[in-house]
Amino acid sequence: MASDQSNNQSVERAISVLRVFLSGRPELRVSDVAKATGLGTSTASRLLATLETLEFVERDELSGLYRLGTAPITLGGVALNQNPVHREARQVAQDLAAALGLGVNVAIRRGASMFYLLNFEGRLAPRSFVLTGQRKPLYATGIGKCLLLGLSTQERRELLPESSMQPFTPQTLTTHARLDEELAAVLGRGYAREVEELAFGRACVAAPIRDQAREVVAAISISGPLSAMDLAAREAELARTVIETADSISIGLGYVGPVHAFAASPA
The missing domain is CATH 1.10.10.10 (Winged helix-like DNA-binding domain superfamily/Winged helix DNA-binding domain)
Incomplete structure (x- = not known):
């Protein structure tokens, strides 16, 4: 002993x-x-x-x-290659980032945080570092909102006490009343949006990824600078794209339920 x-x-x-x-x-x-x-x-x-x-x-x-x-790089590569979401999403995300010129990110939930499995940056959204392996708060990100759809109202409150929901910008959702309202909208239109809630000058649209048990196991986002995202003109286009991409990955994971309906009128 x-x-x-x-x-x-x-x-x-x-x-x-x-x-x-x-x-x-x-x-x-x-x-x-x-x-x-x-x-x-x-x-x-x-x-x-x-x-x-x-x-x-x-x-x-x-x-x-x-x-x-x-050695950590080797272990990380092996872990990623063994992850079914990463295997299914990697090429799709890379191709989408190249086609749009924007960032494409896939993440899973780990506790009260979202954990990036992969990210690719297009020419309009360059970064000097990778997001893979980083964690971000669920309540302040488009991907995080999608991941929270997999939890009940009570589970969300237990996981995220309001005392932990600190603001990153004036746009950050810091109460469960506002978060519940936003998640209801996400569920209704099939995608989440985030505009300067985590960082100034950044925006994204995101959609949930489901597995064969119809559970939300991950989410994918299209992200970039406000000027490149141009949500005023492109939100419907980008939302449709991220929903279709999420559905494609979900099908690859064995999901056979109905795909998300796309709402033409963005919130």
Whole structure:
């Protein structure tokens, strides 16, 4: 039992070291890792050395700073390739982003967050970083609203206390009354829209993806800068496209229920 506890503690400490690199800083000193994890400097140094041997981190010979290595990339690639939603949606999303010149994103729900499985950016919506693996709040995103359709009203309230629904912009929905109203509209028209609710200057339209059990297992969005999205003129076109794409992916996952009806009058 003591050996098991020691082994478990070692694993937990190693994972805590790796999680420090999720902070966004590309390179860290041993002291940075020790401070962030609460571990002693010598313990942090030993763990980093072991993780370096396993290629989970790598050390710059000149600066002595550590950054993530290639092993996490390998694990991430394998995990994505084994995910049925990713396998079904990847090529479709890539082709759509190229055709529209906009961003196309697919995400699943993990707890109170949406988790990006993939994203592709077209020429009108470039990014210098990938969204895959990032998490965003459900209540402030078009994809998140679609994912919330899979929960009951009570489940939504338990998952998202209003105290956790903090505003990102003046447009963010921060009460369940407003969120319930918006989700009813999403359900009625078959797609969600988000305009500057998470970030200024950005907008998207999104639709739910269902599996053979008719459950909402993911969602897909078309996104980009306000000027490129031009929802005043293009919302109906983009909404129809995202609904049809979501239905195509759903069918690939075994969904045999009725496809979402498209409402011609956007809200």
